[in-house]
Amino acid sequence: MLKENLVYDRPEGFTDTPTHYCPGCTHGVAHRLVAEVLEEMGVIDKTIGVAPVGCSVFAYNYFDTDFVEAPHGRAPAMATGIKRVMPDRIVFTYQGDGDLASIGMGEIVHAAARGENITVIFINNANFGMTGGQMAPTTLPGMKTSSSVNGRDVEIQGYPIKVSEMLSTLDGVGYCVRRSLHDPKNIRLAKKAIRMAFETQARGLGFSLVELLSTCPTNWGMTPVNSLKFVEEHMMPFYPLGDYKISDAIKQIKI
């Protein structure tokens, strides 16, 4: 009876399993956006996901699609293996910054350079979440983590890696953008980007990646609200949102 007034429900791309994520963490938001896009594109049935190692290691529990669980950082290689033998399927990886930008840097760069027709959802929350908040390649200069207790000293610990900027230099990349999940407007923009990334794959237009600035209230030691502010005030100046590469063919896609 209330069905007609229903304005918010679990997307069909989700299973009924509640997520294990901490309160205030934006992984849940990112998951939901992916699930909504898969549903809207009608591709749930032909999608195979590749889960990473990190906080989203259990991503396979939440999406109602086939899923495999990759070794740490190797999701783009696994996705390559799957997509090459099943080119008509939709294959995506969901990776954090430890997984993608640290141990898996080789795999992601070469998957992008080869122009693998896969979609990568890249969560940048500036730390290793699952192991308890250690410094990641994306940790901001001066940012305190459990393995940079005095704040990241770039003289000693090096500089953060700007993944979207770097990958956008590669010819195999069709779509590479950075979005943020810190407020409703940006969440809507993030969803549009995720849709475009999957549309890129569906049309065989090359490698697609959406980097999502995300929160980690537990390891940042902040309330969820302050975490959202941190993204806006500290992460966005260092990691500017934007379209780092959208190939001409993809620009013409109308959805």
Next chain:
Amino acid sequence: MPKELWKGNEAIAEAAVRAGLEAYFGYPITPQTEVLEYLSRRMPELGRAFVQAESELGAINMVYGAACTGVRVMSSSSSPGVSLMMEGISYIAGTEVPAVLVNVMRGGPGLGNIAPAQADYNQAVHGGGHGDYQAIVLAPASVQEAIDLTVLSFDLAEKYRSICMVILDGCVGQMMEPAEMPEMKPVHRENWDWNTDAKMGKRERRILSSIYLDPVEEEKMNLRLLNRWRTIEANEVRYKEYFLDDAEIVIIGFGTAGRVALSAVREARAQGIKVGLLRPITVSPFPHKVIDQLAGRVDAFLVTEMNSGQMLEDVRLAVKGRVPVEFYGRMGGVVPFPDEILNEIHRMAKVKLSADVHPRDAWLERMAHV
């Protein structure tokens, strides 16, 4: 099919194609590179998947991904590259998906050299990757056998949802011999009940993972693998016997070391010495039973390997100290000559052998001249 002149590495590549290989992922490394080069042409012309990966890590994880979809997939490498692949091997074992890996072994440890060796026996047979798992390991001694065992490796991998390794040394990989190829088998996708090839409106979703967060569940998984391994041990042991009927001394060697030993055995037989050869084809599962039986009726064993005596320990476990086990090995990429093994046969036929000294220690003393 008529016999043709085939190089070992290319023969393996073509045999895999004819066995229905749908995807190959590899990385250049001597003395295995011809497998990669051959398939870089052959796979695309058949519309099958080929990727030269960014590293052996990338290659084995591409294999892992494709294996999850249920297709026939393989990689090949040589010793240092296979070390890099051990992460993926463990995951493939833990996820129970079938995959084939060819290791054309070279001298080691470390970068070593590019000469033929058998020093990765322990890595292949006794683990290498982390966790409790066993791999099926086949050891060809000729180009023909490399072809036959490559074809078999896909069947075994699928039958047991297991990693199946073909280990050969650089000799077999690089040499050319007349050999017969099998007929071309069409690519056939089995209707597995475990693969993640997307739901496609036909079934519930599937997950393939090596995670068992609950230790009790992980232990159950370990037991499942172990029970499957017992079936493999019961059904899949393969070896070749030469002159064993009346043998008093039995040589045991696999791959090229076994083949060199056969030349020595033939010469010793011509001289009237009752010596035979047992050449394991499956080094894992290991032919314990036949060695156990032989130990009850022969005077002594000689294990020959192109390493420091890795299979030697498995032979000693089977012999259980009942008769002397001697060892002769060459390492670092040195291939023994038949004469060297013939000298060992002469020595064993002459002197009284002791089971008290560890055969490796005795061998090291005899090797002092090197």
